[in-house]
Amino acid sequence: MAEDSSPDDAVQPELQVDVWRGGAQGQYQRFTVPRSANQTVLDVVTWIQRHRDASLAYRFACRVGMCGSCAMTVNGRPKWTCRTHVRTVTRDRYLQIGPLRNLPVLRDLATDMAPFFDKWQAAQGRFSGSHSRRDPLAVIPPQSHERQAADAAIECINCAVCYAACDVVQWQPDYVGPAALNRAWAGCNDVREADRGRILRAVASDGGCYSCHSQQGCAQHCPVGLNPTRSIAALKRAALASLSSHG
Amino acid sequence: MQRSHTDILILGSGGAGLFAALHAHQTNPGASITLAVKGLLGKCGCTRMVQGGYNVALGAGDCVERHFMDTVEGGKWLPDQELAWRLVNGAIERLQELENELGCFFDRNPDGTLHQKAFAGQSFDRTVHKGDLTGIEIVNRLAERVWGLPVQRLEENRAVAFIPASGEHAIAGVLFIDMRSGGLHFVQAKTVLLATGGGPTMYRYHTPSGDKACDGMAMALRAGLRLRDMEMVQFHPTGLLAGPDTRMTGTVLEEGLRGAGGYLLGGDGERFMHRYDARGERATRDIVSRAMFEEIRRGNATPNGGVYIEMRHLGPQQVSAQFKGMVKRCADCGFDLAGGRVEVVPTAHYMMGGVEFERDCSTAVRGLFVAGEDAGGVHGANRLGGNGVANSTVFGGIAGEHMAEQVREAGYAQPDEALLSAAVAACLAPLQRSPGNLNPLRERLHTIMWDDVGIIRSKSGLQNALQELAALDAALLATGIGDVDPAFNLTWHDWLNLQNQILVSRCIATAALAREDSRGAHYRSDFPQTGDLRGSRFTSIRLNESDAFDTHTCPVAFTRVAPGETLLDQPAPGADGRPQREAHGVPS
Numbered sequence: 001m002a003e004d005s006s007p008d009d010a011v012q013p014e015l016q017v018d019v020w021r022g023g024a025q026g027q028y029q030r031f032t033v034p035r036s037a038n039q040t041v042l043d044v045v046t047w048i049q050r051h052r053d054a055s056l057a058y059r060f061a062c063r064v065g066m067c068g069s070c071a072m073t074v075n076g077r078p079k080w081t082c083r084t085h086v087r088t089v090t091r092d093r094y095l096q097i098g099p100l101r102n103l104p105v106l107r108d109l110a111t112d113m114a115p116f117f118d119k120w121q122a123a124q125g126r127f128s129g130s131h132s133r134r135d136p137l138a139v140i141p142p143q144s145h146e147r148q149a150a151d152a153a154i155e156c157i158n159c160a161v162c163y164a165a166c167d168v169v170q171w172q173p174d175y176v177g178p179a180a181l182n183r184a185w186a187g188c189n190d191v192r193e194a195d196r197g198r199i200l201r202a203v204a205s206d207g208g209c210y211s212c213h214s215q216q217g218c219a220q221h222c223p224v225g226l227n228p229t230r231s232i233a234a235l236k237r238a239a240l241a242s243l244s245s246h247g
Numbered sequence: 248m249q250r251s252h253t254d255i256l257i258l259g260s261g262g263a264g265l266f267a268a269l270h271a272h273q274t275n276p277g278a279s280i281t282l283a284v285k286g287l288l289g290k291c292g293c294t295r296m297v298q299g300g301y302n303v304a305l306g307a308g309d310c311v312e313r314h315f316m317d318t319v320e321g322g323k324w325l326p327d328q329e330l331a332w333r334l335v336n337g338a339i340e341r342l343q344e345l346e347n348e349l350g351c352f353f354d355r356n357p358d359g360t361l362h363q364k365a366f367a368g369q370s371f372d373r374t375v376h377k378g379d380l381t382g383i384e385i386v387n388r389l390a391e392r393v394w395g396l397p398v399q400r401l402e403e404n405r406a407v408a409f410i411p412a413s414g415e416h417a418i419a420g421v422l423f424i425d426m427r428s429g430g431l432h433f434v435q436a437k438t439v440l441l442a443t444g445g446g447p448t449m450y451r452y453h454t455p456s457g458d459k460a461c462d463g464m465a466m467a468l469r470a471g472l473r474l475r476d477m478e479m480v481q482f483h484p485t486g487l488l489a490g491p492d493t494r495m496t497g498t499v500l501e502e503g504l505r506g507a508g509g510y511l512l513g514g515d516g517e518r519f520m521h522r523y524d525a526r527g528e529r530a531t532r533d534i535v536s537r538a539m540f541e542e543i544r545r546g547n548a549t550p551n552g553g554v555y556i557e558m559r560h561l562g563p564q565q566v567s568a569q570f571k572g573m574v575k576r577c578a579d580c581g582f583d584l585a586g587g588r589v590e591v592v593p594t595a596h597y598m599m600g601g602v603e604f605e606r607d608c609s610t611a612v613r614g615l616f617v618a619g620e621d622a623g624g625v626h627g628a629n630r631l632g633g634n635g636v637a638n639s640t641v642f643g644g645i646a647g648e649h650m651a652e653q654v655r656e657a658g659y660a661q662p663d664e665a666l667l668s669a670a671v672a673a674c675l676a677p678l679q680r681s682p683g684n685l686n687p688l689r690e691r692l693h694t695i696m697w698d699d700v701g702i703i704r705s706k707s708g709l710q711n712a713l714q715e716l717a718a719l720d721a722a723l724l725a726t727g728i729g730d731v732d733p734a735f736n737l738t739w740h741d742w743l744n745l746q747n748q749i750l751v752s753r754c755i756a757t758a759a760l761a762r763e764d765s766r767g768a769h770y771r772s773d774f775p776q777t778g779d780l781r782g783s784r785f786t787s788i789r790l791n792e793s794d795a796f797d798t799h800t801c802p803v804a805f806t807r808v809a810p811g812e813t814l815l816d817q818p819a820p821g822a823d824g825r826p827q828r829e830a831h832g833v834p835s
Binding site: 036037058066133136 | 286287288290291292295296305340341343344346347348349350352354355356357358359360361380382383384387388391392394395427456457458489490492493494495498499576579580581682685686728731732734735736737738
């Protein structure tokens with residue numbers, strides 16, 4: 001998105017910020033927040049809580065884009081707020097900050113992420129190996145085809161930005177969503193995985209990969225540059241091949 | 248107040264807490280396990296933020312004795328040698344478990360064998376990593392396993408007090424605030440693991456996750472436990488400095504930037520490190536941090552009060568390729584690391600000190616276990632990069648196994664109801680006082696700790712800090728947040744955070760006053776010498792009934808090797824052609 005290059009920041013060094021208050025039902029509340037040079041959206045929210053309304057609820061942890069706790073809807077788009085400089089998202093010095101879409105709102109800007117993680121489990125997003133802690137590590141060339149495919153999908157910070165960006169999640173509540181399927185695809189490509197069939201059966205069932213309409217919202221918004229749409233497309237082919245080979 | 252019970256109660260969901268849950272379940276599948284955490288499971292705390300990696304003696308030519316010697320010498324002979332021995336041995340099995348059973352995949356050499364990188368202070372290339380996002384890989388794989396176990400999750404549940412058993416020196420349970428509802432919850436447990444992590448967030452510049460407030464150490468102090476090595480706070484030289492109003496300030500720019508040849512420049516634009524150490528910017532963390540602090544104190548500082556890091560002489564494209572994550576992070580914040588200058592400042596990173604514990608992770612209170620950064624004695628005066636996540640995962644797993652065995656025999660202890668009521672009253676107190684402004688109190692704490700209890704310390708500075716901290720504690724107690732809705736109320740938790748940070752700050756300053764030498768992370772301008780290593784003593788401190796500290800120093804038991812000796816027959820072979828450090832001396 002184009003940066004807001006309003007030249008009069010120095011003259012009018014303030015942002016007008018509308019912040020969601022309440023739960024599923026609620027309204028936006030207007031705050032005027034001073035602009036500072038190095039200011040993220042999380043800093044704007046923090047300033048409001050520390051200086052204007054001590055009861056504002058939000059969630060954050062690591063401050064540097066590693067934990068995926070602080071995602072919110074910023075001027076209509078899902079964003080990791082700790083790494084989003086206000087300059088890149090403000091429009092005419094205006095910000096609208098709300099909770100992530102597609103998850104239950106606990107209070108103000110904090111959502112209940114449990115459905116997101118429950119669906120991660122439903123898509124069998126965990127490893128099942130055949131070796132133990134007493135065995136040496138597998139020898140796996142990093143340039144091998146499978147490893148490259150697994151690596152391309154694995155560095156997810158589970159921030160749920162893709163889940164909030166996905167229209168299918170909104171239409172179809174049982175759809176497990178892009179992050180869970182992306183994790184499943186990484187697992188399918190792990191040559192150490194002892195039970196690929198478990199993963200493929202899970203993602204081929206209702207609410208799995210066939211629900212994806214390839215609208216690419218996930219890939220456009222992923223803050224760490226993953227492409228769940230591509231993973232899901234590959235997962236569809238693998239699931240189909242697996243089902244047909246098992247009759 | 249809600250009440251419930253569980254066989255095993257785990258506080259924290261970093262490497263220690265998650266491994267404890269997993270191993271407890273594997274050891275005793277019938278035991279009920281509850282994992283409580285201040286944020287979301289696996290998504291808060293510091294294990295997730297590990298950039299460097301995991302030290303493990305798996306390479307050909309390496310051995311546990313060499314890892315052990317590096318750990319003990321890096322810790323300036325203060326580590327408990329039996330704990331350090333347990334660490335280096337346990338790391339091998341745990342690393343293999345992470346890969347083979349949990350599905351972590353760490354970086355490989357082109358031939359498919361495990362890659363182990365060089366890391367400061369080690370005589371062998373033994374640090375296993377996944378790029379510079381090792382912690383995310385470890386915690387994601389652990390968390391997704393634990394999500395699938397029959398473990399009760401109490402997320403956004405803040406532990407506020409250990410409640411002892413009535414009439415005996417044992418734990419009965421833990422009092423929580425359910426942060427979402429604001430309600431109180433007492434969980435009775437046969438065994439409890441303290442694994443909330445440390446996190447020196449009381450310093451103006453700090454690296455840990457923003458949820459950290461030394462809660463576990465503060466609870467342990469209030470429960471009368473002894474903590475050791477609390478003066479040992481590790482600073483990282485290059486924290487991002489972006490001004491006072493951003494949470495980005497203090498976050499780490501990785502060590503590799505200096506290692507690759509990055510320059511540190513004073514406010515005058517000139518390099519200064521060569522005036523302090525022949526290795527220049529590549530000197531060790533403690534030396535670089537002190538030199539930066541000294542330059543800043545002399546006024547040779549940048550507009551925001553730090554120094555600059557500059558990489559562009561290495562070629563902006565090369566820098567962008569080699570340090571992609573760091574360059575992107577700086578760019579997101581509006582800084583050009585590859586082609587410009589970025590302001591940096593030393594930043595508080597890790598607490599070597601913590602609760603005194605045994606090799607099975609038990610403590611002096613029956614039923615209470617500790618693991619990870621809350622535990623003290625493994626690292627001594629300095630922690631090697633890569634030993635932090637090894638520590639939390641090794642001891643977390645051990646704790647889980649022992650707790651799971653103990654609950655087969657143990658019953659529930661009855662809580663001391665008077666103490667439970669007192670703990671309830673203490674955490675509700677700020678809601679019953681008229682609202683005040685916490686911001687100046689937080690600023691004051693940051694200033695006291697940075698100026699007088701940080702990188703360079705002295706008797707007069709520490710005494711001044713202790714006086715100021717006592718006044719600050721009184722000022723906090725007089726400040727309320729008002730009769731507000733307690734549900735998801737961050738300001739209430741800011742207040743509780745400050746209270747814990749002030750208590751642990753007093754503990755750090757008291758221990759620093761007691762150590763009249765300089766070693767590892769602790770530097771006294773009035774006692775700059777390390778002193779006699781063979782006579783090494785560690786500080787041991789507890790909070791007494793009058794809210795004062797009882798401070799002792801205890802001789803270090805050199806149970807495996809004494810200063811001047813080594814467990815090694817010969818120095819390391821020339822791994823990667825790097826110059827080798829000197830041999831340790833003659834075995835005795």
